[in-house]
Amino acid sequence: MKIGLVSKQYTLKKGGLEKYTIFLSRELVHAGHEVHVFTNNWQANADITIHQVPMIPFSLPLKNLSFAYFSKQLLKKTELDIVHSMERILYQDIYRASDGIIPVHLEQRYSNPTIRWFKSIGPRRLALTYLEKKIFLDKGCKIVMANSHLVKRHIIQYYHVHPKRIKVIYNAINTSIFRPDIRKEYRNRIRKMHGIDEKEILLLFISNDHKRKGLMNLLKAIHQLEKRDIKVMVLGKDTEKPYTQWAEKNLLGGKILFLGQKEDVQRYYAAADIFVLPTRYDAFANVCLEAMACGLPVITTRNNGASELIQDGEHGFVLKGQEPDELARRIEALRFPKARTCMGEKAAKKAKDFSMEKHISEVLNLYDQVRGQGYA
Secondary structure (H helix, E strand, C coil), X not given: CEEEEECXXXXXXXXXXXXXXXXXXXXXXXCCCEEEEEECEECCCCCCEEEECCCCCCCXXXXXXXXXXXXXXXXXXXXXXXXXXXXXXXXXXXXXXXCCCHHHHHHHHCCCHHHHHHHHCCHHHHHHHHHHHHHHCCCCCCEEEECCHHHHHHHHXXXXXXXXXXXXXXXXXXXXXXXXXXXXXXXXXXXXXXXXXXXXXXEEEECCCHHHHCHHHHHHHHHHCCCCCEEEEEECCCCXXXXXXXXXXXXXXXXXXXXXXXXXXXXXXXXXXXXXXXXXXXXXXXXXXXXXXXXXXXXXXXXXXXXXXCCECCCEEEXXXXXXXXXXXXXXXXXXXXXXXXXXXXXXXXXXXXXXXHHHHHHHHHHHHHHCCCXX
């Protein structure tokens, strides 16, 4: 097939959306398909054809709208069998809704209805909402590819899209990188590097948006467990000051380690005992799947699409709300090594079901269905 992939940036230096586009393009080429990437900024790749999409600078609304407009013009001029977009644009066969939808983001971030309304009429969100409506309500795509049933439910709830037009394909994991046996190689080395005793329970938290991902709730839960030998590693790029100040004020300074972004994140999964992400909202937090694949029990919330892979009490725990009390109880339930090991082994076994090979097979099957007009 001649396949068009759309992403504003095609680079490993950015986030999950961009990395996914590169992964998908490479796998499609490996499977023998001709891949065209429509992007504004890219890394060189000899195996694909790049089409540069103009984008008006100066503001995010202009960038989003101009990219959507110009990508449509280029796509219309290119003969393709499938157009698969990771971005909100005006023309695609398949739209991958990997980060959820605007109404849910607003609802989760702003609990006050008045503030939420004012935020919703800001230029950036007006532009994104316009593009979402074109996709979901004006047949801007044939099929929506969601990465969780949580996202599917939200699209149906807010945009009344027919369920048959939404296909759930979970994210994949590279089990050659994220695997349980890396604990033998890196666990002691990383813990020693950061002064963590073997008897201490090490919690790992990874995020580039600490507020939305629930870091303060985690700190408050640790405060309730202050008599336990627990430490927390925080990885990711975000403002640390509010959290370090709170930790110092509440005598937790020695328990919280902020390490910034790490390229070799699998080493830190290997060092940890429990992975915790008490997020307010995530379409699908891939870090949870990575942690499971490395043999860690995972604690997250039901507002995370990745929680659909976690059977509560088997592979970790799924929190019902945002209360530190509940989180503290779940961490306490994993205080014994035997409980953590048992859950971690089950989590790693579960993660094996989400291989890259299986993901690509499901995506190619979706392409065939769309080409065969399986979806109206």
